[in-house]
Amino acid sequence: DTGVSQNPRHKITKRGQNVTFRCDPISEHNRLYWYRQTLGQGPEFLTYFQNEAQLEKSRLLSDRFSAERPKGSFSTLEIQRTEQGDSAMYLCASSYAYRNRRYHTFGSGTRLTVV
Amino acid sequence: AQSVTQLGSHVSVSEGALVLLRCNYSSSVPPYLFWYVQYPNQGLQLLLKYTTGATLVKGINGFEAEFKKSETSFHLTKPSAHMSDAAEYFCAVSVRNSGYSTLTFGKGTMLLVSP
Numbered sequence: 519d520t521g522v523s524q525n526p527r528h529k530i531t532k533r534g535q536n537v538t539f540r541c542d543p544i545s546e547h548n549r550l551y552w553y554r555q556t557l558g559q560g561p562e563f564l565t566y567f568q569n570e571a572q573l574e575k576s577r578l579l580s581d582r583f584s585a586e587r588p589k590g591s592f593s594t595l596e597i598q599r600t601e602q603g604d605s606a607m608y609l610c611a612s613s614y615a616y617r618n619r620r621y622h623t624f625g626s627g628t629r630l631t632v633v
Numbered sequence: 634a635q636s637v638t639q640l641g642s643h644v645s646v647s648e649g650a651l652v653l654l655r656c657n658y659s660s661s662v663p664p665y666l667f668w669y670v671q672y673p674n675q676g677l678q679l680l681l682k683y684t685t686g687a688t689l690v691k692g693i694n695g696f697e698a699e700f701k702k703s704e705t706s707f708h709l710t711k712p713s714a715h716m717s718d719a720a721e722y723f724c725a726v727s728v729r730n731s732g733y734s735t736l737t738f739g740k741g742t743m744l745l746v747s748p
Contacts, residue, residue, distance in 0.1 A: 522676070551735070560637075560723050560738030561677070574735065609676055620727070620734060624669075624676035 520544075522625035524610050530631045531600055538596045539628045543612030550593050551622060552585055554578065555607040567593060568615055600632045635660040635726050639739035647747050652696075652711040654742050656724030659705065666707040667725040667736065668698055677723065683707065694718070719746045 523542040531537050543550045549568050553561035564583070565575045569590035579585075582600075587593040597604055607629050611622035640655040658664055665684045669677040681692025688700040698709045707724060721743050725736040 524676075549734070553736075558642075558740070560725070560740050561736070563735045563737070566734060611677075621667075621679060621682060622677075622736060624678070626674075626676045629674070 522610055522612050522623055524608075524625035524628050526628060527626065528629050528631075530633060533602060533632055534599055536596065536598045537600060537630060538594050539608055539610075539630075540592060540594050541610030541612075541625060542592045543610070544623055546614070547612035547623070548590065548615050549613045549620065550587055551611040551613070552593070552595055553609040553611065555609055555627070556605075561609055564595075597630075600630075602632045605630055605632045635664065635728050635737050637724050637726050637737055637739035639722075639724055639742050641742055642740065643743045643745060645745040645747065646714045648716055649713050652709070652714045652718065652744065654709040654722050654724075654744065656698075656707045656709065656739060657705050658707060658724070658726045660726060660728050662728050664726045664728050666698075666700060667727075668692065668696070668707075668709050669723045669725060669738075671721045671723065671741075673720075680709070680722075714744075714746050716746050716748070719744055 525540045551566040552564040555561040563576050567587040582598045585595045607627045609627045611624045613620045636659045638657045667682045668680040671677050681690050683690050683700045691697045696711045721741045723741045724739045
């Protein structure tokens with residue numbers, strides 16, 4: 519168990535550019551979640567997958583955001599035409615699907631700064 | 634919809650003193666409750682969880698929390714603070730409506746420990 523891995527750890531981009539983050543979950547976990555955390559706030563849910571199916575999306579996930587989980591393994595989160603308001607820590611988590619074992623294990627996050 | 638309120642954005646204690654971090658939740662259905670800890674520029678680590686059964690739950694690093702349904706509370710305590718406990722603490726809830734899938738977090742409480 520190597521934990522949840524996120525890359526890159528930090529990303530600085532200019533407003534209007536596209537960015538993509540990657541998350542590698544714990545291999546036995548079939549659920550994968552994305553959260554966003556802004557300064558001084560708790561994490562906010564964005565979306566989650568069970569295997570390759572995207573089961574739920576938050577209203578926070580605007581049209582500029584897209585997440586994929588091909589083959590039910592790693593996941594990517596892409597933000598198109600970034601805005602300064604997108605600056606945040608993007609956290610990935612994974613869990614088992616079985617209800618009593620849906621405890622999120624979080625990665626270290628990707629910190630995005632839009633300048 | 635469910636929500637979490639953490640009273641006090643900052644709590645200061647002396648090393649060796651009692652730690653008490655407050656969390657109240659709002660949910661119309663039985664919740665699962667969690668406490669996570671976050672160190673600077675890191676992801677979240679699960680401290681403890683309540684799902685069903687015993688209302689007093691023990692976690693890692695000497696922390697414990699008690700689920701009080703009548704008070705809709707899940708306060709986190711530790712008898713004796715250590716310098717290494719200085720971090721941000723988040724209370725979170727998940728509910729049956731969402732299949733206990735996603736977490737709703739409070740805004741967090743920063744614990745400061747002085748020598």
